[in-house]
Amino acid sequence: MPEVLIAERPAPTRATGTPLIKSEQIARRVHRLGKQISTVYADIYTPLVIVVILKGATVFAADLLRSLTIPAELEFVRAASYGAGTSSHGQPLKLAGMVHGPLVNRHVLLVEDIVDSGRTADAVIRRVSKLRPASLRLAALLDRPARRSIDVKIDFKGFTIPDRFVIGYGLDYAGLYRELPAIYSLS
Ligand code: IMP
Ligand code: MG
Numbered sequence: 001m002p003e004v005l006i007a008e009r010p011a012p013t014r015a016t017g018t019p020l021i022k023s024e025q026i027a028r029r030v031h032r033l034g035k036q037i038s039t040v041y042a043d044i045y046t047p048l049v050i051v052v053i054l055k056g057a058t059v060f061a062a063d064l065l066r067s068l069t070i071p072a073e074l075e076f077v078r079a080a081s082y083g084a085g086t087s088s089h090g091q092p093l094k095l096a097g098m099v100h101g102p103l104v105n106r107h108v109l110l111v112e113d114i115v116d117s118g119r120t121a122d123a124v125i126r127r128v129s130k131l132r133p134a135s136l137r138l139a140a141l142l143d144r145p146a147r148r149s150i151d152v153k154i155d156f157k158g159f160t161i162p163d164r165f166v167i168g169y170g171l172d173y174a175g176l177y178r179e180l181p182a183i184y185s186l187s
Contacts, residue, residue: 019168019182021159026141026169026183029158030060033139034067037156040137041107047071049106049133051099053124054078056113059170059178060141060158064111075099077127079120093123100131108133109156113171114142118150125152142166142183 041048050072052061065072078096108128115121121138128136139156146163164187167173168180177184 017184020161020164020166020185021169021183023169023181026158026181027063030063030141031067033156033158034064035069037064037109037139038067038069041070041109044070044107044134046106046134047073049073049075049103049108051075051077051103051108051110051124051128053110053112053120054097055178056170056172057111057141060113061111064139073102075102077124079124093119095123095127098127103128103131103133105132105134107135108137110136110138112138112140113169114144114161114166115140115152115154116144116147118148118152121152121154122150141169142171 037048048068048070050061050065052058052074054076055078061074065074077098079093110121110124110128112121112124115138121140125136125138137155138153140154141158143154143157143160144163145160161183164185165173166183167177167186168183170178171183172178173186177186
């Protein structure tokens with residue numbers, strides 16, 4: 001039974017090849033972002049509230065959280081637009097599980113895996129802004145400016161990548177490949 005499941009799953013090496021961003025590079029960059037974020041929020045009086053945009057940002061957020069040297073709380077919002085495709089264009093964006101009370105008057109940092117068209121980050125920013133946080137910033141591991149349709153300010157950015165669909169380190173294709181420790185281009 002497990003053999004059948006493994007056999008039906010496409011082999012990651014076939015779909016990926018050499019990483020676009022190696023796990024060591026990711027680790028170094030995320031660690032530096034954590035330090036930078038800790039400096040920016042060094043003087044706030046309440047713990048920083050990290051809002052992770054599910055599901056892709058979970059791996060990044062877990063590493064980022066452990067690179068912080070300031071107190072932080074963790075919240076989640078679910079955003080889905082892609083289904084099983086590699087483009088978000090024309091598909092409706094769904095937000096679910098949005099927290100409310102814990103964000104009022106708090107310093108909020110949204111954590112996203114990748115800003116592509118900008119629609120997801122923009123939708124979450126708009127929603128959270130209405131709750132009147134003390135401040136609101138965005139951390140994104142990846143920025144793919146080639147497909148941007150809504151202007152989004154990324155306050156803390158990991159890497160800018162070319163116009164290729166990527167998988168690994170939390171990012172999926174049809175729900176798969178999130179477990180890969182590096183980032184690969186799916187061509
Ligand atoms: P946007 O709303 O078009 O900016 O797309 C952002 C969301 O789409 C991200 O939160 C990802 O979940 C997903 N996404 C965009 N590009 C990729 C990719 O290359 N690989 C995996 N997921 C992606
Ligand atoms: Mg996502």
